Amino acid sequence: MNNLKKLVGIEAAKFVKDGMVVGLGTGSTAAFFVAELGRRVAEENLQIVGVTTSSVTNAQARELGIPLKDIDEVDAIDLTIDGADEVDLDLNGIKGGGAALLMEKIVATYSKDYIWIADESKLVEHLGAFPLPVEVVSFGCGQLFRLFDKLGFRPTFRLDETGARLITDMGNHIIDLHLEKIEDPARLIKLLDETVGVVEHGLFKDMAKTVIIGSENNGVKIITK
Numbered sequence: 001m002n003n004l005k006k007l008v009g010i011e012a013a014k015f016v017k018d019g020m021v022v023g024l025g026t027g028s029t030a031a032f033f034v035a036e037l038g039r040r041v042a043e044e045n046l047q048i049v050g051v052t053t054s055s056v057t058n059a060q061a062r063e064l065g066i067p068l069k070d071i072d073e074v075d076a077i078d079l080t081i082d083g084a085d086e087v088d089l090d091l092n093g094i095k096g097g098g099a100a101l102l103m104e105k106i107v108a109t110y111s112k113d114y115i116w117i118a119d120e121s122k123l124v125e126h127l128g129a130f131p132l133p134v135e136v137v138s139f140g141c142g143q144l145f146r147l148f149d150k151l152g153f154r155p156t157f158r159l160d161e162t163g164a165r166l167i168t169d170m171g172n173h174i175i176d177l178h179l180e181k182i183e184d185p186a187r188l189i190k191l192l193d194e195t196v197g198v199v200e201h202g203l204f205k206d207m208a209k210t211v212i213i214g215s216e217n218n219g220v221k222i223i224t225k
């Protein structure tokens with residue numbers, strides 16, 4: 001699997017050109033992309049500015065010497081490349097397995113172009129087998145948990161390595177919804193968007209225009225909308 005993640009990471013870096021402001025995604029697949037960008041900056045003198053989507057990616061990019069700016073210091077982000085946990089045939093997806101969904105969605109929203117990279121195991125017919133992450137403020141999140149439970153969403157709090165409720169880079173918690181199959185993504189998005197205490201959710205609908213998929217048999221496949 002790692003070889004496929006590396007393959008698509010390297011392929012995605014080819015979309016990055018001199019002068020671009022580039023959104024740098026989070027996760028093990030995006031890390032291969034960031035590593036390749038770092039190589040190009042160091043070895044090919046590629047001139048870019050990165051905007052990161054998590055503290056983890058920020059640390060990796062700094063280590064590699066990729067020039068970085070805060071999202072509010074740039075006029076626009078030309079292109080963001082990120083991983084995904086699930087991608088359906090309409091190029092809608094679930095993100096947030098790495099707990100970075102809020103920063104990832106904000107960076108994606110302000111990007112002119114947005115590409116996902118993934119190995120073939122992420123392609124699905126219906127979203128929902130991967131638990132849907134919902135970022136929530138800590139105040140009243142127990143009430144929110146009970147509400148999700150009553151709605152039949154089978155919620156669980158995301159925990160950190162110590163067993164405590166995970167705290168995201170933005171200082172919130174994550175409730176994962178074990179939905180199995182999301183029949184109507186638009187309806188669920190409306191419900192979550194209207195629920196007080198929900199900061200953001202990992203359903204990314206109509207955001208990615210291109211997905212680069214790595215497969216054992218066919219190598220790299222680029223799907224566009």
Ligand SMILES: O=C(CO)[C@H](O)[C@H](O)COP(=O)(O)O
Nearest residue numbers: 027028029083096097098100
């Ligand atoms: O959304 C994400 C982080 O919040 C990641 O992009 C997603 O979880 C995919 O990660 P990986 O490439 O490690 O499978």
